Amino acid sequence: MAELVVPPSGESVPFRFDAVVVGAGPAGSAAALALARAGRSVALVERGPFPGSKNVYGGVVYGRVLDPIVPRWWEEVPVERWVVRRSTMVVTGSQSLSVDYRTQTWGDAPYNGMTTLRARFDRWLADKAVEAGATLVTSTVATGLRRDARGRVAGVVTDRPDGELAASVVVACDGVNSFLAKEAGLLPRTAPEHLTLGVKEVLDLPPATIDERFGVGRTEGVDMEVLGGTGGIAGGGFLYTNTASVSVGAVLSLPQLAASGTRPEAVIAELKAHPTIEPLLRGGRLREYSAHLIPEGGYDTMPPLAADGLLVAGDAAALTLAAGIWLEGVNFAIASGWAAGQAAARALASGDCSAAGLASYRADLEGQFVLADHKRFRAAPGLVLSDRVQNRYPEMLCDLVEQLFTVANPEPKPGGWQVLRRTAARHGIPLRQLAADALRAARIFG
Amino acid sequence: MSADPSVARPLRAPVRSRHGGAVYPAQSFEERMAAVEFRVGTRPHITVDAAVCRSCTTKACVSACPADLFAPTADGGILFNYEQCFECGTCYQVCNGAGAITWTYPDGGHGVVFHHG
Structure with missing residues (x-):
């Protein structure tokens, strides 16, 4: 990975790039890749020690969005299992009703959905950006926006000594808490009513045990969504298979969780104890426990996607789709990041990185699934x-x-x-x- | 109020499903958190203004924080521990008293490191 060399202390001239992308998650890496492919100098700033180290997802990455970005991506993507079974389950304390769909078509290229580990997947996509020429700067927090004399965004301030990065355009892919979008006035400081908390346990199980319990082959996997098993807190449960572990967790309305006084891990414990779910997980040893917020408010809660010198993509733009039976996020992050990177490259080429110069970003998203799906399902949440x-x-x-x-x-x-x-x-x-x-x-x- | 890593957490009771069937063994919160990697920085990235907390009627951070970092004190304040934070943001989002919790990201390279996220 390319590393940024910090100028010696006392140096007053900041590093200059055509663009700075903040956050090396799927949105940020796609944006940096698009900019690098367009021949632009781009810094990809990541606060974690490696891309994916701060990220959590809840089940399936739908990969077809990668078709125009990485041809034959399925031959190299770090997949755990290809999802061939999708089960939607409605439960009470002692009952369950499932709609269980299986197709072997999803187990062959170009596939439909995959389970993965974000520490591997996000690193893989970030490496694509680096190979194309982007400069990945890890272990660095973009603490604020840099502005020019006319108040336009002109780069970021980082927590490195003398770590100011100047750029004509910043793409904020800094996640659900996006402090950059908040600083720019695009997102409210708090909006718990539009957020859910995802909590997840990863339980180690031998691959052969997973194959048997879920009735799949070694490269095949299952994704299950559960409605009604979250202790009266609005949300849902999920369970999906990795190669040698099963991930199980819950997504919980933040205000309802707060009002209930219930602890999040208690909701997972209750879900795991359900008579339909318990036999699938029996003997699983806790490998990791994680939590992350999810912006589930949908179309009506999205921030403006552009300001002068600034674009917002991925979770920072509230682009997670939580429309009942469709629960998607990583694909929306990749598509929005890719579109933002391309729009930024066009704006750089035209010499106009104002909000108007960056407006092709929104138009692009409206013309494809990213905003079309969100608009269509705006009343779903x-x-x-x-x-x-x-x-x-x-x-x-x-x-x-x-x-x-x-x-x-x-x-x-x-x-x-x-x-x-x-x-x-x-x-x-x-x-x-x-x-x-x-x-x-x-x-x-x- | 300063961060206190010694906030005691009780052992969770065994979990029984609503129909009285399967039982999971008791797992302490320490055991649960021991499965997660944290590269703890020296700067607390959470600060709590206990004076605001004393007038808070909900103290939602106490139950909602998935890492169980907040504990009520006898005088109505809040004790907290920043070291094993998932950096999710739940605490400041559910915080009932405006400005009681300030929350930033830990310094670059520090904080939680997920390997199976």
């Missing part, structure tokens, strides 16, 4: 995190299926409508409410 979807429907659904499949001889089988009416009534949900929510869901997802 409200519905998905509602009390009915989180708590009452899981219980009602499980009861409904239990009624259908319980053979209560000598009682004759009840009709489907009768079971629905009875179950809804028992859970205090009027049928017109059910119909209204179904219509709402159809409008959001249809």
